[in-house]
Amino acid sequence: MTHNINIYTHPSSLGGTGLFATTKITPGQLVLSIPEPLVTVPDDIHLTECCSRCMLWRPAGGGTSMLNLYEDERSLNYCTGCRVVKYCSKDCQRADWRALHKVECAIFKKLHPRILPGSVRATIRMLWTTPGEAWSQINSLESHESELRKTDKWEMITLMAKGAHGYSGTILGEKDVRGVYARLLINSITLVNSTFDPIGIAFDPLASLMNHSCDPNSVMVFDGRTVSVRALREIAKDEEITISYIDNTNPTSRRRSELQGRYFFTCSCQKCVSPATCSGLKEVFIDIPGVTTSNLEEYAWAAISTPSEDVLLKAIRALHTTKLWPLQRQPLPLLHHELIHSVYIPLSKWPQALLHSLLLYLYVDPVHYPQRHHPVRVTHAFTLVSLFLQVSGDLDSLERVAPKAKGMDLDLGKIIWGLLCEIVAHVALSHGTESTFAQTVRRKKQEVGEDLGANETTGVWVGKRINDVGLEEELVKIRVLVDGLLEEMKN
Ligand SMILES: [Zn+2]
Ligand SMILES: [Zn+2]
Ligand SMILES: [Zn+2]
Structure with a gap:
């Protein structure tokens, strides 16, 4: 059973049969939905x-x-x-x-x-x-x-x-x-669940027809067992619908070997063939001059499968100390991600989780997921809000981890409210207005709004439009803490 089909099947130049757009599809629009795979x-x-x-x-x-x-x-x-x-x-x-x-x-x-x-x-x-x-x-x-x-x-x-x-x-x-x-x-x-962690296996013959691109025009999102495919950018009438089968934030050599090893094809997408002309995610890393990367890279990838704080931090530091490893080059972002989700969050080390999440939010996600409504970017922002909420009750804990926070006069209420406004603005395009995730986000915003609204100072700006809150201003302040963390990692 399928809904909202804006597609037809046709032989594809990418291989086999593909799915094509029957009409122009706008960014964030639903391409197809399969409630019962x-x-x-x-x-x-x-x-x-x-x-x-x-x-x-x-x-x-x-x-x-x-x-x-x-x-x-x-x-x-x-x-x-x-x-x-x-x-x-x-x-x-x-x-x-x-x-x-x-x-x-x-x-x-x-x-x-x-x-x-x-x-x-x-x-x-x-x-x-x-x-x-x-x-x-x-x-x-x-x-x-x-x-x-x-x-x-x-x-x-x-x-x-x-x-x-x-x-x-x-x-x-x-x-x-x-x-x-x-x-x-x-x-x-x-x-995957709504935070994009893998939890199961799905199979549906229609969804299987979608071909791969490392610079895809669409993305697959799950809500429970419902599979939705949403447009990342504008798709022209008769353009083929593409999704990425793998983590497309990985460097070309890794993507290619993964696609060859698992799916038996050599990708000839624009990002693989001519990255410079590609409209989406760019190859953010070419080579590190004078550094033999292969061993270091292998070592860092191996660390991901051993998610202990020591192992992960050691690998993160090893990459940062080269001073030449771009922050967006995998597996560095993945190592930070593992550290947040496998170590800091389960151990309730909220300030540490917050700083590393901020680092990804500020410096990595805008490069890896250029579209503001990219579902991964939106869910990352929501995890970040939840971490701010954890820390907001105990600002001292943040100051203990990042002493620079002292005397900064941070207004976490503004950040939380600003981020929630931003997320609510994007969630209709990233997950769909009626999705469980969108409902959770709206509920959270209402809750936070009631809390902040009850306060004399915050009550004034709650309800103002997103640009009025001063999110950017507060983020500039807190960026100093992230830069401090980065400096520390490099030395
Ligand atoms: Zn049974
Ligand atoms: Zn490719
Ligand atoms: Zn159930």
């Missing part, structure tokens, strides 16, 4: 943190929830049959039971405490739920079996497909199931 499953790490029906995410005692980003009180409960999957409500449980879980439950129960990997769970769902007419669509998708055969993944693929074949009880042969598994592997989408 064919398959959505939580990945292995998030199986106990997500409702297996609506994909509501409730992290177990950590993560972004500690910022109270989501006031939603629903908690998750195990299916009492298998004790493997969880649901947020009786409605979700019932709907999922009818759709599929009645078949799965017995299989999961028998295997428990062993749990089938996400890709196998997704394949079993595909085998059971795909209506007859959708199979031809699925079979027309690339499986890249001959290429996969030559990789070290093949043994695992054979094993997983064998599992999916055996447990599903499908009438298809093992070879056909392997084809389905390979198609899922190549064409599935990483399901």
